[in-house]
Amino acid sequence: MGRPRDSRVDEAILTATRGLLAEGGYAGLTVDAVAERARIGKAAIYRRHATKQEMVFAAAVHSADLPPPPDTGSLLGDLTVLVQEIVDHVTSPAAAAAIPGLLADIRSSPELAARFHNAFVTVQQAGLAELLGRAVARGELPSSPDVDLVHALVAGPVFATVYLQNRSPDGLAERLGRIVAGALTGA
Amino acid sequence: MGRPRDSRVDEAILTATRGLLAEGGYAGLTVDAVAERARIGKAAIYRRHATKQEMVFAAAVHSADLPPPPDTGSLLGDLTVLVQEIVDHVTSPAAAAAIPGLLADIRSSPELAARFHNAFVTVQQAGLAELLGRAVARGELPSSPDVDLVHALVAGPVFATVYLQNRSPDGLAERLGRIVAGALTGA
Amino acid sequence: MGRPRDSRVDEAILTATRGLLAEGGYAGLTVDAVAERARIGKAAIYRRHATKQEMVFAAAVHSADLPPPPDTGSLLGDLTVLVQEIVDHVTSPAAAAAIPGLLADIRSSPELAARFHNAFVTVQQAGLAELLGRAVARGELPSSPDVDLVHALVAGPVFATVYLQNRSPDGLAERLGRIVAGALTGA
Amino acid sequence: MGRPRDSRVDEAILTATRGLLAEGGYAGLTVDAVAERARIGKAAIYRRHATKQEMVFAAAVHSADLPPPPDTGSLLGDLTVLVQEIVDHVTSPAAAAAIPGLLADIRSSPELAARFHNAFVTVQQAGLAELLGRAVARGELPSSPDVDLVHALVAGPVFATVYLQNRSPDGLAERLGRIVAGALTGA
DNA sequence: AACTAATCGAGACGGTACGTCCGGTCTTGCA
DNA sequence: TGCAAGACCGGACGTACCGTCTCGATTAGTT
Numbered sequence: 144m145g146r147p148r149d150s151r152v153d154e155a156i157l158t159a160t161r162g163l164l165a166e167g168g169y170a171g172l173t174v175d176a177v178a179e180r181a182r183i184g185k186a187a188i189y190r191r192h193a194t195k196q197e198m199v200f201a202a203a204v205h206s207a208d209l210p211p212p213p214d215t216g217s218l219l220g221d222l223t224v225l226v227q228e229i230v231d232h233v234t235s236p237a238a239a240a241a242i243p244g245l246l247a248d249i250r251s252s253p254e255l256a257a258r259f260h261n262a263f264v265t266v267q268q269a270g271l272a273e274l275l276g277r278a279v280a281r282g283e284l285p286s287s288p289d290v291d292l293v294h295a296l297v298a299g300p301v302f303a304t305v306y307l308q309n310r311s312p313d314g315l316a317e318r319l320g321r322i323v324a325g326a327l328t329g330a
Numbered sequence: 331m332g333r334p335r336d337s338r339v340d341e342a343i344l345t346a347t348r349g350l351l352a353e354g355g356y357a358g359l360t361v362d363a364v365a366e367r368a369r370i371g372k373a374a375i376y377r378r379h380a381t382k383q384e385m386v387f388a389a390a391v392h393s394a395d396l397p398p399p400p401d402t403g404s405l406l407g408d409l410t411v412l413v414q415e416i417v418d419h420v421t422s423p424a425a426a427a428a429i430p431g432l433l434a435d436i437r438s439s440p441e442l443a444a445r446f447h448n449a450f451v452t453v454q455q456a457g458l459a460e461l462l463g464r465a466v467a468r469g470e471l472p473s474s475p476d477v478d479l480v481h482a483l484v485a486g487p488v489f490a491t492v493y494l495q496n497r498s499p500d501g502l503a504e505r506l507g508r509i510v511a512g513a514l515t516g517a
Numbered sequence: 518m519g520r521p522r523d524s525r526v527d528e529a530i531l532t533a534t535r536g537l538l539a540e541g542g543y544a545g546l547t548v549d550a551v552a553e554r555a556r557i558g559k560a561a562i563y564r565r566h567a568t569k570q571e572m573v574f575a576a577a578v579h580s581a582d583l584p585p586p587p588d589t590g591s592l593l594g595d596l597t598v599l600v601q602e603i604v605d606h607v608t609s610p611a612a613a614a615a616i617p618g619l620l621a622d623i624r625s626s627p628e629l630a631a632r633f634h635n636a637f638v639t640v641q642q643a644g645l646a647e648l649l650g651r652a653v654a655r656g657e658l659p660s661s662p663d664v665d666l667v668h669a670l671v672a673g674p675v676f677a678t679v680y681l682q683n684r685s686p687d688g689l690a691e692r693l694g695r696i697v698a699g700a701l702t703g704a
Numbered sequence: 705m706g707r708p709r710d711s712r713v714d715e716a717i718l719t720a721t722r723g724l725l726a727e728g729g730y731a732g733l734t735v736d737a738v739a740e741r742a743r744i745g746k747a748a749i750y751r752r753h754a755t756k757q758e759m760v761f762a763a764a765v766h767s768a769d770l771p772p773p774p775d776t777g778s779l780l781g782d783l784t785v786l787v788q789e790i791v792d793h794v795t796s797p798a799a800a801a802a803i804p805g806l807l808a809d810i811r812s813s814p815e816l817a818a819r820f821h822n823a824f825v826t827v828q829q830a831g832l833a834e835l836l837g838r839a840v841a842r843g844e845l846p847s848s849p850d851v852d853l854v855h856a857l858v859a860g861p862v863f864a865t866v867y868l869q870n871r872s873p874d875g876l877a878e879r880l881g882r883i884v885a886g887a888l889t890g891a
Numbered sequence: 892a893a894c895t896a897a898t899c900g901a902g903a904c905g906g907t908a909c910g911t912c913c914g915g916t917c918t919t920g921c922a
Numbered sequence: 923t924g925c926a927a928g929a930c931c932g933g934a935c936g937t938a939c940c941g942t943c944t945c946g947a948t949t950a951g952t953t
Contacts, residue, residue, distance in 0.1 A: 145923020170438045184926040243434035246493055251357045264494055291495060298494060299486030306433055307451055308478060322513045329516055332902030333944045371905040519897025520949045544812045558900040620867055621804035625731045638868055665869060673860030680807055681825055682852060696887045703890055706928030707918045745931040
């Protein structure tokens with residue numbers, strides 16, 4: 144066996160990556176810079192992360208600690224909370240810088256694409272399915288709708304606001320929650 | 331004065347760029363490869379496009395030839411057509427490869443960000459405003475709603491489906507048109 | 518027929534070349550810079566000079582207007598005058614910058630090498646032969662020695678002083694004249 | 705600390721440079737070609753040599769391993785040996801190709817000029833001073849003459865023969881040794 | 892006086908090399 | 923075996939220069 148890995152090194156890498164992402168964006172991020180700021184060697188990074196993308200992924204898409212959405216008692220409330228969670232995630236400085244870059248890079252790497260999908264999309268859809276199930280149980284919805292479509296309706300506008308329009312998503316959660324809940328029930 | 335630029339060179343650059351984007355994606359795109367395929371010198375590229383990003387932008391975001399959306403007679407019809415136009419644009423091979431990369435790179439360049447916003451977002455929003463104005467005139471809507479929000483509702487789910495979920499947007503236009511029209515009128 | 522060449526353009530090219538050679542050396546000389554300073558187009562240069570090297574050659578090795586060396590009445594005097602002429606040529610700002618560069622470039626071009634040899638070496642050797650013939654006629658020398666060797670003895674130390682040692686050749690003509698004259702007669 | 709430089713890489717660079725100089729001359733020498741032939745990356749070259757010129761210098765002006773000239777017992781013998789050493793150096797394929805190019809390029813770079821002077825001129829002059837000192841000790845010379853001048857007399861004709869006249873320096877050492885020795889003692 | 896043909900300044904063209912920068916791998920010596 | 927330091931290969935970047943070419947506008951000599 145030999146010497147065990149130093150967990151302080153793990154953390155130093157992720158912290159340095161987040162800092163540099165916030166300061167210089169995804170394009171300006173270099174592995175050498177991460178190593179220098181973390182005061183470690185490059186080998187220590189590549190021992191943990193196979194590529195730069197995986198390192199960024201690990202640092203910025205804090206894997207899936209999205210908690211199961213609390214039961215607020217109504218579909219509207221539940222949706223609003225979930226949208227707000229997505230907004231919060233997407234507007235953290237590191238994630239805001241990393242996500243578009245990752246979205247671009249994963250198109251060349253099915254392996255990373257799957258990883259990203261699992262940690263990001265699948266988690267959100269799981270929460271969504273849970274929430275929709277509750278609405279069905281409550282009688283707010285006759286049957287659970289297509290999760291992919293609802294996810295697109297919920298996550299899409301957040302992305303469009305932040306990454307396309309480059310605007311702040313303040314107040315978006317409430318408005319979007321109302322619209323989606325209305326679309327699911329009313330129509 | 332002096333020798334005028336050769337418009338066949340302009341076109342050769344854009345065509346080569348589109349071809350290589352479709353074949354190898356954004357990450358695999360090389361300025362040297364574009365020059366070689368277009369059978370031109372790199373200088374001819376950099377004389378027209380300050381950076382690789384601007385070249386890709388010019389090639390893939392075929393600036394704004396989005397026509398004013400035809401009047402189909404109803405808000406639902408108009409919206410469906412507009413969504414379909416966005417879907418078509420976003421699923422063309424070159425654009426599909428280029429847009430996520432550009433979205434990532436523009437975060438480091440306000441200049442390119444503004445360019446992208448103008449050619450992409452502003453154009454779509456103009457069409458949208460036109461279309462909403464017609465609905466107001468028809469009496470389908472009491473007053474024109476927030477264009478940013480409607481744009482996010484319209485473009486966001488397309489992006490989420492294609493780039494986040496990595497799924498085909500077949501049939502999305504109809505479903506999304508119905509949902510957004512319903513949200514605007516019904517609720 | 519057609520429009521005749523403008524001789525002011527000829528001169529402007531050579532003047533600009535000499536100026537830029539004096540200011541920036543051979544390595545820093547560009548054809549574009551010559552055109553700009555001369556306020557002419559590049560085509561006007563290439564209509565007159567096939568390559569940059571030939572342009573420099575024409576500008577800095579003012580072809581062969583080395584006059585036949587005057588008869589000073591003695592081998593020593595004649596040699597001193599000839600050495601001084603070489604020194605003067607080699608220390609003019611443009612020539613000083615151009616000659617090493619040309620010497621380097623002609624090694625890849627037999628055509629230019631021959632041109633340079635004719636305009637530079639052959640001219641000096643002709644003067645030398647003339648001068649040695651007079652010395653034989655005077656009885657100072659029994660027979661005319663190997664011109665190549667004497668030329669190397671005369672021109673070589675000038676080159677070594679200026680280009681190898683990078684020193685001023687002040688006073689070199691007298692000392693070198695004496696040494697070579699001594700070597701030819703005494704030994 | 706860190707990984708030490710690989711001395712095989714050093715040698716591979718210099719060997720490749722010498723080979724390419726001999727084959728294609730100074731003008732045809734490319735840093736990429738050196739890297740390819742040496743089977744190394746360009747970075748490994750630029751880590752060692754700041755510019756292409758310095759690389760060529762290191763490869764072709766094999767720094768100064770000119771040994772102190774052996775004592776042949778006479779000024780004539782010593783001079784002949786020293787001239788022959790200069791001839792040998794200057795006619796090695798790599799050096800013959802490199803020296804004129806370097807002589808041209810150093811005129812734009814005082815730093816490289818100083819380097820070249822030290823490795824080439826100073827070394828030859830040191831050998832010369834040694835040799836002249838011995839002649840004084842032997843009583844062949846009354847006092848040691850100006851080293852710059854003697855150096856110009858010794859190295860200059862070699863350069864003139866090889867680079868100006870573009871002739872082979874065969875037999876030059878004996879003839880030049882005799883002439884210079886004669887000039888120093890006889891006159 | 893009109894036509895012809897070569898010139899002019901300006902600057903775009905293809906090609907090639909430069910020196911820099913990064914990603915991912917490998918190699919030191921120390922702990 | 924892990925670690926910091928840093929060298930290694932490969933390959934793209936954006937710049938610069940060469941020699942050629944194409945514009946529209948002159949400027950002679952020829953009809």
